[in-house]
Amino acid sequence: MTRTFTVAEMSLRELTRRRGVLLMLLILPLAFYLARRGDHLGQSIRFVCLGLCWALSTAALFTGSAARALEPRLRLSGYRTHELFLGRLVALWTLGVALSLPYFLLIRLDQQDVRYGAIAVIMLLGVVVSPLLGLAVSALLPRDLEGMLVLLTVVGLQMIMDPAGTASRALPFWFTREIGTYAIDHTPAPYLTRGLIHALVTTTLLMLVVAVAFTIRLRQRPHLRFVS
Amino acid sequence: MRPEIWLAALSDELRRHGVGPDLAGHVVAEAAAHLRDSGEQPLRAFGAPAAYAAAVADSVGGPVAAARPAGPVRLRAVDIVKRYGRRPVLAGVSLTVRAGQVAAVVGANGSGKSTFLRICAGLAGADGGRVEVHGTIGYCPQAGGTADFLRADEHFALIGAGRGIRRGEALRAGAHAAAALDWRPGPQQSRHLSGGTRQKLNLVLAALGDPDVLLLDEPYQGFDRGTYLDFWHEVWRWRDEGRAVVVVTHLLNQLDRVDVVLDLSASTAGAAA
Amino acid sequence: MDQDRRAQWLRGVLDLCVLGLLARGDSYGYQLAQSLQAAGLGAIQGGTLYPVLLRLQRSGLVTVYWQEGGGGPARKYYRLSPAGHTVLAETAVQWAAFAGGVGAILQERTAR
Numbered sequence: 001m002t003r004t005f006t007v008a009e010m011s012l013r014e015l016t017r018r019r020g021v022l023l024m025l026l027i028l029p030l031a032f033y034l035a036r037r038g039d040h041l042g043q044s045i046r047f048v049c050l051g052l053c054w055a056l057s058t059a060a061l062f063t064g065s066a067a068r069a070l071e072p073r074l075r076l077s078g079y080r081t082h083e084l085f086l087g088r089l090v091a092l093w094t095l096g097v098a099l100s101l102p103y104f105l106l107i108r109l110d111q112q113d114v115r116y117g118a119i120a121v122i123m124l125l126g127v128v129v130s131p132l133l134g135l136a137v138s139a140l141l142p143r144d145l146e147g148m149l150v151l152l153t154v155v156g157l158q159m160i161m162d163p164a165g166t167a168s169r170a171l172p173f174w175f176t177r178e179i180g181t182y183a184i185d186h187t188p189a190p191y192l193t194r195g196l197i198h199a200l201v202t203t204t205l206l207m208l209v210v211a212v213a214f215t216i217r218l219r220q221r222p223h224l225r226f227v228s
Numbered sequence: 229m230r231p232e233i234w235l236a237a238l239s240d241e242l243r244r245h246g247v248g249p250d251l252a253g254h255v256v257a258e259a260a261a262h263l264r265d266s267g268e269q270p271l272r273a274f275g276a277p278a279a280y281a282a283a284v285a286d287s288v289g290g291p292v293a294a295a296r297p298a299g300p301v302r303l304r305a306v307d308i309v310k311r312y313g314r315r316p317v318l319a320g321v322s323l324t325v326r327a328g329q330v331a332a333v334v335g336a337n338g339s340g341k342s343t344f345l346r347i348c349a350g351l352a353g354a355d356g357g358r359v360e361v362h363g364t365i366g367y368c369p370q371a372g373g374t375a376d377f378l379r380a381d382e383h384f385a386l387i388g389a390g391r392g393i394r395r396g397e398a399l400r401a402g403a404h405a406a407a408a409l410d411w412r413p414g415p416q417q418s419r420h421l422s423g424g425t426r427q428k429l430n431l432v433l434a435a436l437g438d439p440d441v442l443l444l445d446e447p448y449q450g451f452d453r454g455t456y457l458d459f460w461h462e463v464w465r466w467r468d469e470g471r472a473v474v475v476v477t478h479l480l481n482q483l484d485r486v487d488v489v490l491d492l493s494a495s496t497a498g499a500a501a
Numbered sequence: 502m503d504q505d506r507r508a509q510w511l512r513g514v515l516d517l518c519v520l521g522l523l524a525r526g527d528s529y530g531y532q533l534a535q536s537l538q539a540a541g542l543g544a545i546q547g548g549t550l551y552p553v554l555l556r557l558q559r560s561g562l563v564t565v566y567w568q569e570g571g572g573g574p575a576r577k578y579y580r581l582s583p584a585g586h587t588v589l590a591e592t593a594v595q596w597a598a599f600a601g602g603v604g605a606i607l608q609e610r611t612a613r
Contacts, residue, residue: 010385067375070375
């Protein structure tokens with residue numbers, strides 16, 4: 001347990017020293033919010049949630065790539081594979097929560113007549129799913145640039161595609177729009193339920209991808225045998 | 229340069245060059261007497277401390293290697309085969325290293341030295357053969373292996389936690405090992421360190437937690453001459469502590485003091501001497 | 502004198518000259534350097550002399566002992582060993598022949 005937390009602590013230290021990443025994390029969602037503030041009610045909320053998700057998954061992508069060089073050595077030093085990716089996730093989740101608080105307050109103060117509880121749920125689920133997406137992408141694609149392109153595509157599609165259509169459910173952040181509709185347009189409960197189920201399924205799938213990708217990459221090679 | 233400073237530096241350099249403490253004391257005392265009698269400037273009379281220490285070490289012939297019984301096998305690689313596509317890089321390479329032995333892996337560029345080491349560490353797959361390791365492994369790559377945005381002491385804590393060492397102890401051990409390489413880790417992030425200093429960090433991390441087998445891939449990139457000598461001192465010290473050390477190197481002048489030599493350039497099928 | 506050539510010559514004969522000086526009596530480093538200079542070999546730096554003394558000590562041609570200086574710290578004294586005496590005697594003969602030959606060749610040049 002302490003090992004996982006040590007990984008988490010060092011990941012957090014690394015992240016907070018990367019000024020560029022931090023700046024992006026702070027400013028990007030704000031830019032999204034302000035861009036849509038003049039629009040019809042609630043668009044800014046949807047976009048700020050999406051912005052938070054994108055920023056957090058990008059941060060996870062960068063952390064994952066930077067950590068690659070160190071992970072084999074950490075394995076040799078005695079870390080188990082799950083301690084390595086869980087530690088990074090804990091760090092990113094912590095950062096995500098810290099990041100969401102000011103934005104939740106912003107919405108609380110700036111927007112009226114929305115279901116604040118549901119918005120908190122969107123942000124919480126977004127914090128959970130985004131690092132998983134970013135880490136999964138960095139585990140599957142070796143280079144930052146390709147990973148960035150994938151994330152851009154995902155977010156872009158999320159913005160363009162009509163959430164009512166079935167195809168859009170394949171996107172990992174669909175739940176933000178669905179629960180968003182529940183929160184802003186005061187639609188009935190099934191919207192919330194559908195959103196929650198989608199988030200749960202997405203979380204499980206992405207966690208599986210991360211676990212499998214890490215395990216394969218950091219597996220103990222069959223030709224090597226440790227004799228005590 | 230003031231004589232006291234020069235003499236202190238000479239003392240250091242003599243130790244680095246492997247001159248025993250008794251003889252070193254005599255050499256320093258004699259030089260001090262000469263400087264007192266002649267009244268000359270040390271740099272004029274003797275030259276730079278490192279150069280004079282090197283001349284003394286040459287005259288003395290280096291520390292005598294004591295005959296040591298070899299301990300139990302710590303690393304055994306048998307018939308390692310590795311192909312990149314259809315090109316065989318390693319075709320049946322074997323190496324056995326016991327506790328208290330130093331093995332040197334030599335060969336021309338591209339002969340597969342780094343690949344062989346990575347296979348022994350389990351960081352790369354092998355197409356044939358097997359590797360047995362009795363104990364824990366420490367690995368030092370030629371470059372990389374450090375986190376840009378972490379400080380040196382944070383690296384010590386991170387690696388130490390993996391080995392099950394408490395943080396305070398890991399920090400102490402790291403600082404101690406760094407001092408042996410003439411480095412006092414500061415508060416900078418590792419991306420701000422020079423290449424040579426980063427490699428010192430790499431080496432300290434590889435040895436942290438006292439692993440039984442040390443696999444070092446030409447870890448002295450960017451070391452100045454003094455640190456290079458310090459590095460070999462550490463290798464001998466690890467040997468004396470009973471570890472098995474494998475060093476990939478192409479610098480031959482240390483070879484007459486290693487116990488095992490694996491030459492990968494002789495043919496694609498190399499065997500330990 | 503051309504410094505490179507002088508250094509080359511010294512490399513060949515310095516240990517023998519030291520043995521020769523020690524044959525006259527025990528001495529210590531600085532004193533030997535002064536004697537060498539007085540004999541016409543030029544200034545011998547400590548960095549050159551002491552490694553030579555160490556090598557002679559290693560090969561057993563000289564023995565060493567420490568002696569308290571008058572009012573100062575101890576000095577390392579060198580004494581010619583029996584083996585050293587033998588080597589000195591032999592090499593002195595060889596040198597006389599060698600130097601004689603060289604001198605004869607060069608004497609022709611200077612005479613012309």
